[in-house]
Amino acid sequence: MSNFGLTDAEVAASKEKYGTNRLTEQKTEGFWEKLKDNFGDPMIKILCVALAVNVVLVIGSYTGWIEGEMAWYEPVGIAAAILLATLVSTFSEYRNENAFQKLQEEASKILCKIYRNGKIIEIPIDDIVTGDAILLQSGDKIPADGVIIDGAIKADQSVLNGESKEASKTPVPPDYKDESGAMDFLNPYKVFRGSVVYSGNAVMEVRVVGDGSVYGQIAKELQTDDDRETPLKVKLSGLADTISKFGYIGGVAIAAALLFQRIVLAHDFDAAQIAGYLSNWSHIVNDVIHAVMLAVIIIVMAVPEGLPLMIAIVSAMNMGKMLKDNVLVRKIAGIETAGSLNYLFSDKTGTITKGKLEVVTFIGGSGEYKTYQSVPEKLKKYLSLSIHQNTDSVISGSGDQRRVIGGNATERAILGFSMGESTPVSVKTIGKIPFNSTNKYSATSVEGEYSLTLIKGAPEKILAKCKFYYDSEGNKKPYGDHKKLNDTIDALAERAIRVLAFAASEEKIVNDETLPENDWILVGIMGIRDEVRPESVTAIGEVHEAGVHVVMITGDRRETAVAIAKDAGLLKHESDIVLTSDELSGLSDDTVKKKIPFIKVVARALPSDKSRLVRLTQELNYVVGMTGDGVNDSPALKKADVGFAMGGGTEVAKEASDIVILDDNFNSIDKAILYGRTIFNSIRKFIVFQLTINVSAVLINFIAPLFGQENPLTITQILWVNLVMDTLAALAFGGEPALKRFMREKPKRRDEQIVSPYMWGSILTGAIWTFGLSVLFLFVSFFKSYFPDAALHTGYFAFFVFTAVFNAFNARTDKCNIFDNIKGNKNFLVILGIITGVQILLVYLGGGVFNCYGLNLAQWGILLICAFSIIPLDLIRKLFFQQKA
Numbered sequence: 001m002s003n004f005g006l007t008d009a010e011v012a013a014s015k016e017k018y019g020t021n022r023l024t025e026q027k028t029e030g031f032w033e034k035l036k037d038n039f040g041d042p043m044i045k046i047l048c049v050a051l052a053v054n055v056v057l058v059i060g061s062y063t064g065w066i067e068g069e070m071a072w073y074e075p076v077g078i079a080a081a082i083l084l085a086t087l088v089s090t091f092s093e094y095r096n097e098n099a100f101q102k103l104q105e106e107a108s109k110i111l112c113k114i115y116r117n118g119k120i121i122e123i124p125i126d127d128i129v130t131g132d133a134i135l136l137q138s139g140d141k142i143p144a145d146g147v148i149i150d151g152a153i154k155a156d157q158s159v160l161n162g163e164s165k166e167a168s169k170t171p172v173p174p175d176y177k178d179e180s181g182a183m184d185f186l187n188p189y190k191v192f193r194g195s196v197v198y199s200g201n202a203v204m205e206v207r208v209v210g211d212g213s214v215y216g217q218i219a220k221e222l223q224t225d226d227d228r229e230t231p232l233k234v235k236l237s238g239l240a241d242t243i244s245k246f247g248y249i250g251g252v253a254i255a256a257a258l259l260f261q262r263i264v265l266a267h268d269f270d271a272a273q274i275a276g277y278l279s280n281w282s283h284i285v286n287d288v289i290h291a292v293m294l295a296v297i298i299i300v301m302a303v304p305e306g307l308p309l310m311i312a313i314v315s316a317m318n319m320g321k322m323l324k325d326n327v328l329v330r331k332i333a334g335i336e337t338a339g340s341l342n343y344l345f346s347d348k349t350g351t352i353t354k355g356k357l358e359v360v361t362f363i364g365g366s367g368e369y370k371t372y373q374s375v376p377e378k379l380k381k382y383l384s385l386s387i388h389q390n391t392d393s394v395i396s397g398s399g400d401q402r403r404v405i406g407g408n409a410t411e412r413a414i415l416g417f418s419m420g421e422s423t424p425v426s427v428k429t430i431g432k433i434p435f436n437s438t439n440k441y442s443a444t445s446v447e448g449e450y451s452l453t454l455i456k457g458a459p460e461k462i463l464a465k466c467k468f469y470y471d472s473e474g475n476k477k478p479y480g481d482h483k484k485l486n487d488t489i490d491a492l493a494e495r496a497i498r499v500l501a502f503a504a505s506e507e508k509i510v511n512d513e514t515l516p517e518n519d520w521i522l523v524g525i526m527g528i529r530d531e532v533r534p535e536s537v538t539a540i541g542e543v544h545e546a547g548v549h550v551v552m553i554t555g556d557r558r559e560t561a562v563a564i565a566k567d568a569g570l571l572k573h574e575s576d577i578v579l580t581s582d583e584l585s586g587l588s589d590d591t592v593k594k595k596i597p598f599i600k601v602v603a604r605a606l607p608s609d610k611s612r613l614v615r616l617t618q619e620l621n622y623v624v625g626m627t628g629d630g631v632n633d634s635p636a637l638k639k640a641d642v643g644f645a646m647g648g649g650t651e652v653a654k655e656a657s658d659i660v661i662l663d664d665n666f667n668s669i670d671k672a673i674l675y676g677r678t679i680f681n682s683i684r685k686f687i688v689f690q691l692t693i694n695v696s697a698v699l700i701n702f703i704a705p706l707f708g709q710e711n712p713l714t715i716t717q718i719l720w721v722n723l724v725m726d727t728l729a730a731l732a733f734g735g736e737p738a739l740k741r742f743m744r745e746k747p748k749r750r751d752e753q754i755v756s757p758y759m760w761g762s763i764l765t766g767a768i769w770t771f772g773l774s775v776l777f778l779f780v781s782f783f784k785s786y787f788p789d790a791a792l793h794t795g796y797f798a799f800f801v802f803t804a805v806f807n808a809f810n811a812r813t814d815k816c817n818i819f820d821n822i823k824g825n826k827n828f829l830v831i832l833g834i835i836t837g838v839q840i841l842l843v844y845l846g847g848g849v850f851n852c853y854g855l856n857l858a859q860w861g862i863l864l865i866c867a868f869s870i871i872p873l874d875l876i877r878k879l880f881f882q883q884k885a
Contacts, residue, residue: 342747453515537567627646
């Protein structure tokens, strides 16, 4: 029976008094809450206003208090566009959030070894109570805040304080009075929830559970709303303002033009006739209402109803693609924001580096070997003995399931070096000396096939005692060239590579305490480091080329941070700045802002440094990203415009994030930026396509009434045009592929207009051309002779739709080759084919509903030539801009 722990009765009493270890779940938005939030989109607001006005006019038309008939199709079409856009985006975000919550639930299913009723049992982490005694072993996550009461451990508290150095924790004295703060991580007796046992074994007594723990307090502080708008929302708000002004001015102008035509032109400028007209109030009221109805139609046409739907569709489609690339998007706005990044503050460990120690080189036998397999066979026997016999780690499993367990990270790295190949040696252990801070080495005596003492430890302690070395054939040779090896060790240290020396002695350990320290034989030295991921180097290069400024933030010392940053390609220029936390804290905010464009590395970083850097960079109006995995990273993750949490990180960090990188790899962040830029470019392509049609429609509806043509397009025709522009075009442009060339574009400023001057050039060129051809089509006698009577409206309707179809090829690429990367978006051709097919059917089968009564071949030829002309026109425009550039 153990003296540790509680009885069932004591557990019940503790639970009643202090509660359990369950953390309060962070409030998440439900489906309806997300749907409500999506109605706050600037474009959706405009559509809702347009919908309300249309509904009023339709009701007035059907009840008789407004003369004339207002078709019910238009408000139904607007309502459909609103619902589709909001539902698609809400469902996509809700689905991914559910997937995220499942990941969180799996991550929280931790079982803890605990003393209850004098026995060790395993219980879920949430069932722990104050007073429980918990057995802690190497690799365990500490489940609550408390003190060590037996044994000793080294704890990795980096997830809480960012400090990479392990903290030693020893039993609390009987007379100890806790006068330290709740977050005193340097206290030698206290352990904290979320930290990890690096080495050793101990029993802790739980003092604080659940939300009261340091971990729980930080998690609770994060449950606040962040009111900083996303870059896309800022840009769309600007676009909404522009379109609103254009629509309102256009609507008023068209209404005025219609009244001018009814009052002045219809009476041939005759004052007497005009006076007679004005004396009849019923005519005036009827014409004013008709003008208002036309103005409303034009305002609705000016608004790109399909834009919210298109954003929802393109975001949803790319969320699915990103998940396959190990990027889980929690918040749909996070995708586009990633594409707008100006600055990215990135963790080092596990993101830029692999997150685990590895052997990167072995030097021995007059040679250097990068892999265990490349070590000469006879020398490998001695190396294998040194690795396998003098370690606390073991290899578990078989085949592909083999892995190294036990021991500390260094021990696991050393044993992992030889895991892929077995070098059997028949020996048994007869004595051991554990590592201690005085000797700075561990030793194991073996006998059998080889009778030796195997030594492993600090090179400065071991090399001086080596008089011999094993050459590549395993022969014992005199060793005297210490300087060369010491120079090699110094060179490795400059690359932040930790070095261990391996030696052998023909003497035996005496009484498990001492080993004669003379005439040792050097086996070799081993370089160990948390190596930079090869794909991270490539990804960082691509992110730099994309104009994103990457800053590595680490708890490591300056020298280690600099070495890793150089290998990762972060430090390249003399102007690059490396700061420590102390140096950063000594600088004023204004000074830091001036240095931000040159800061590349922050070493010995504290959590407060991360939040400060995010805040100052945002104050410069930049879009900021932050990566992190620890509880201490969470405030900065939440504050950043887009927070990237690592999939292997803490639940609190993932709750604070917008995007979860499931494979903890910087390369996946690179992909997230690419997808974000793809979405932004797809949105811009769609805007060019839709606004070209909208502007031309407004212009023709402004001019046509002045020449007696009040409705160039009927209400039902406008509804079909809107459907082409909205739902179908959204699907067509939503599938555009992610192209590497997007990563060569400069990041977009947070306040940059979503419609660039180049895009306005494309929109106005296409719109004016379409408007000019429309005027010719409707009013020039040549066209009227080919399109008599009803054929004129049929032909013009087909011309307008096919002009939009051909212009879609112009809008989807800024290249002269309109089929550029078309294979990456096969749906584009399919959808345009559907539009074309349906339009042909409407021409022949539309009848009175669509005012379509068929066309002959000559008429088809004329309207298709006119519609197709927008392609060579835009090609000339593109060539002009390319030469100008």
